[in-house]
Amino acid sequence: MTTVTIWNEYRHEREDDEAAAVYPDGIHETIADALADGQPADSSLEIRTATLDEPDHGLPPAVLEETDVLLWWGHEAHDEVADEVVDRVQERVLEGMGLIVLHSGHFSKPFKRLMGTTCNLQWREDGATERLWVVDPGHPIAEGIDEYIELPETEMYGEPFDVPEPDRLVFTSWFEGGEVFRSGCCYRRGNGRIFYFRPGHETYPIYENEEVRRVLRNAVDWAEPTGGKGGSGRTFGNRERDRD
Amino acid sequence: MTTVTIWNEYRHEREDDEAAAVYPDGIHETIADALADGQPADSSLEIRTATLDEPDHGLPPAVLEETDVLLWWGHEAHDEVADEVVDRVQERVLEGMGLIVLHSGHFSKPFKRLMGTTCNLQWREDGATERLWVVDPGHPIAEGIDEYIELPETEMYGEPFDVPEPDRLVFTSWFEGGEVFRSGCCYRRGNGRIFYFRPGHETYPIYENEEVRRVLRNAVDWAEPTGGKGGSGRTFGNRERDRD
């Protein structure tokens, strides 16, 4: 049984008509649909959601403890996320929980904490075309994707992207307006796998795109912890001498 | 169905009494046993072997075409491996075939071809103790392994090891005589995964060690091609313009 928790700030969709029109039940529900798509009847995937305004932001210790892969969408309320929840997310990633950070989540506290950088970038809201090129065709996150994914209307994100050099770069975006962006970045931190994936915006129906949905499913598979929820052993501290 | 081909030079075991005593049926058969260990009755793993003195070294195009993961053990006859077989192994790795290179295979033609370096190192045959420390406890190749694997009698391999910086370093060896070695190194080349694993020697029964056998099984799982035998799409060459 793999437990996936989709965390969403869930403010735009309740406060802004345009966002509500695109994601009437919230971005988290659309992502939940995306992950459930094409699952067999006996799927071992259990999909949950959590949002900012729930107690503990929907992420009390017990929920994080059970979560194998956490997805994170946030934008306008990053600062409202409590530091103790960020602490727990970081700790769980280091233990082995997968973390998938989406779009404007580049500025979320958990991502910045785990990267150690500002995670800043350039941006422009012009609804122009983006092409996400697969630069690593053998990577499991790109499985089933053709040469590129084309999204007709997106917000632009441009380089420089202030993140550590990714362990693997899976996608690089081309933007109609003249920019490029490393839009699919893999990291390992502690025992956990982290994937940053650029697509997604509160007023464009990007999580309805079939190829984007495929990437989300692939990323969940890739991010599952090795050795199950407990992860593999990480022993630290004072060590007795066992050789003379 | 995953097809694994174990390639062995198979000379020491036929020519040298000491090696024959340890590996009477050849190193390849002991590795085949290691991979079959603990497989369920309905295992989808098909295990084959191939040796240097067979026609085409046991690796004609059809065999490589069907192989998902190739293991390679060689030592005294690296130069007898035909370049066209090396060409095919390289091509198949770039298409997605996994390659696991063992011990003295560091000097094999396929490994040197894929690394682009001499793959040289320091060594000493003194039958002293080695400890392979897990430096990446979250890596699937280390799953089920405790802090380290201890081998009571080994040939020493020491740094510097002239290989490209590994993508992931899973094991680092400690040797009784005072040396260290990066003994579990992961690479991606094209669509293929490559794992170099140091343990194994023709006159020490290292492939009987339960933890070494576990690592071999883990490595086969890890090295399987994404998207099946064909791998994911790799389109090259002249490209028509599709945007104006």
Place this chain on the structure above:
Amino acid sequence: MTTVTIWNEYRHEREDDEAAAVYPDGIHETIADALADGQPADSSLEIRTATLDEPDHGLPPAVLEETDVLLWWGHEAHDEVADEVVDRVQERVLEGMGLIVLHSGHFSKPFKRLMGTTCNLQWREDGATERLWVVDPGHPIAEGIDEYIELPETEMYGEPFDVPEPDRLVFTSWFEGGEVFRSGCCYRRGNGRIFYFRPGHETYPIYENEEVRRVLRNAVDWAEPTGGKGGSGRTFGNRERDRD
């Protein structure tokens, strides 16, 4: 003109007789000597020191602004370092300032902040022998160092070391008691270079060792910012469209 600031917690040497005997003027002064060793009369290196109990820990904004490379030694009082100083150190590293973290500084706030992990490890104070093997002989930080540096009495640090996979691994330590450790690790974060170097302990005269001193000088050279103190351009934020 390159400005180097050596930061030291400077508590052990004032409170503990054993440490005071080894480093009577403080670890920072011994490191300052090490950096000045062999500098030409017209050296462009300006060496400063700063300690925890000075105002702003000796690192007010103006000092950090002028610093090209910061060295950091701390141990028992990591928690007393003010978060706003950590913020400034992080910011300056991302702008281009080099950072060299020494020994028990693995647990310092600036290093943990920049790594995004716990930076935990195993340890044992047994005064046994360590050998730091050069695993990357072409790296500028290893220039002038033979195959390894041997230190007769050290505190052991053992794997797993909970840091991101280093961009370049320069040294790996062998310990008499049976452990290994990645003891010279290079990172880039933002425009800044970071080097973690394991040797150094308050009661062993490790910063008197000529080869350790050579590595410290090499590391300062390596960590200097590209393009001078200001670093290269990092432009973020809303971007006008300049193509149609």
Place this chain on the structure above:
Amino acid sequence: MTTVTIWNEYRHEREDDEAAAVYPDGIHETIADALADGQPADSSLEIRTATLDEPDHGLPPAVLEETDVLLWWGHEAHDEVADEVVDRVQERVLEGMGLIVLHSGHFSKPFKRLMGTTCNLQWREDGATERLWVVDPGHPIAEGIDEYIELPETEMYGEPFDVPEPDRLVFTSWFEGGEVFRSGCCYRRGNGRIFYFRPGHETYPIYENEEVRRVLRNAVDWAEPTGGKGGSGRTFGNRERDRD
């Protein structure tokens, strides 16, 4: 004294009117000018050229022995480069010689040998605009370059680019026709630094571009061997035991 050798196939410029008009003295002479630009009167840079049709392709052992950094431009005659020259280039890079591979040199024998992959890519000769974005603003190869370099007329190279994941990615190209490309890639192999830089074509005056010329100079500085021509020590082979 740093010795730079610029190797050029030098066929297009002698056989093709269009190429001759752009590079009348050969691409190598234009690159030699670029490297000499802005050098002080007492520069320690010695610039040499070598071409395919000279004896030993202009690269006899003595020349390679003295070369600190080798630049390589080739296109239509890769196959005419003798394997023994490729062997020597590889050997020298592993010893510490820098190698800068330009444009169509992606398919040259030395680059393919050192990468271990096909180095294949997609391409289109349409003379459209390229922008090389700096994705690593702190890298010395990007020093003095603004956000991007714009080239009004280029041949397109598109992903996937079949090379190992670069150690550092400095530039990523955007092409008017809708493609992206990792166009400035850093590698270390043995003691040597390798930089692949995409710009350059026999019929576009790209090596006259001031920013491209700046990158070439930066890359030569970056690629110089650590520790001078001899590089640092690389000791391999049988090792006596020195600890009991």
